[in-house]
Structures are given as structure tokens and as C-alpha cells.
Amino acid sequence: MNRPKIFESAEREVIYGENVTIVRPSNLYECFLDDNTFVGPFVEIQKGVKIGKRTKVQSHAFICELVTIGEDCFIGHGVCFINDLFAEGGPANGNRSLWKETMIGNRVSIGSNATILPVNICDDVVIGAGAVITKDITESGVYVGNPARLIKK
Numbered sequence: 243m244n245r246p247k248i249f250e251s252a253e254r255e256v257i258y259g260e261n262v263t264i265v266r267p268s269n270l271y272e273c274f275l276d277d278n279t280f281v282g283p284f285v286e287i288q289k290g291v292k293i294g295k296r297t298k299v300q301s302h303a304f305i306c307e308l309v310t311i312g313e314d315c316f317i318g319h320g321v322c323f324i325n326d327l328f329a330e331g332g333p334a335n336g337n338r339s340l341w342k343e344t345m346i347g348n349r350v351s352i353g354s355n356a357t358i359l360p361v362n363i364c365d366d367v368v369i370g371a372g373a374v375i376t377k378d379i380t381e382s383g384v385y386v387g388n389p390a391r392l393i394k395k
Contacts, residue, residue: 259295276313294348308341308360312348318371319354327360 251267259277264270268281272289275281279293282301287293291305294313299305302320309323325341326334334340342360346352350363353371363369363379370386379385384394 308343311346314349316351318352321352321356323358325360
């Protein structure tokens, strides 16, 4: 009988600030979590991600490489960050030069099940549940929909 490869969830080579809370199981590796951050269960935070002070990441979120999140942010349940835009018609298949970065400002709240493509989001933004962010957000306000649009300044 064949046996599958089995990997355990783990925290590996994470740099922690003070008073960080992590609820297991979570999969965190080679990332930075600043002071007073919270990471809920079933979260994956990949290599090189930086998360600012007092930010909360709720359950089932996926934060891929090349993402930086500011201070006092809220990342809702099931939020998914994307770094590969399928620039050549399909997955980059390990060609990291095709990946793009995402920068999230301070005091940004992202509702449950939102999808964040590689963009820059300024400070003081609310993103509604289920929104799909496809372009940079340069004006504070509330954004909803697919693709997301500003509904309130």
C-alpha cells in the first residue's frame, strides 16, 4: 500500500515581537509578526511576510510571500492574498520573477473571504466581505464588490 507524504503544521523560523498570540494549528514560516499581533487557527503565513503591530489575522486566512501588512489592521476569516497573476496564461510554476508584491497600509480592515491581488492599499481603508481588490487603493474609504469599488469616503 502506498503512503502519502504528511507534513505537520508548524511555526518555523518566525521572528516574533512581544506579546504575540498564535492559535494552533497554524502554518507560519520565515515571517515577521510585530508586537501584540494575533493569528487565529488554520492560518498560513508564508516566507518574508511582515505583519505590523496590533494586527489581527482571523482563522483560515492565507497570506502568501511578498505581502506586507501595516499596524492596527484586521484581516478577516478566509481572506486570501495572491502574488501570482498568471501573467503567462497559467501559474508561474516557481518562476518567482513573475510574482508581485502587496503592501497594506495602517488601519486597514479586510472583511471575510476577500481576495487581495498584488496591490498597494493606503491607510484607513475598509474592504467589504467577499470583495476582490484588483487595483491599487489610494484614497481612504470603504470598498466593496468584484471588482471592488469605492462606496464611501
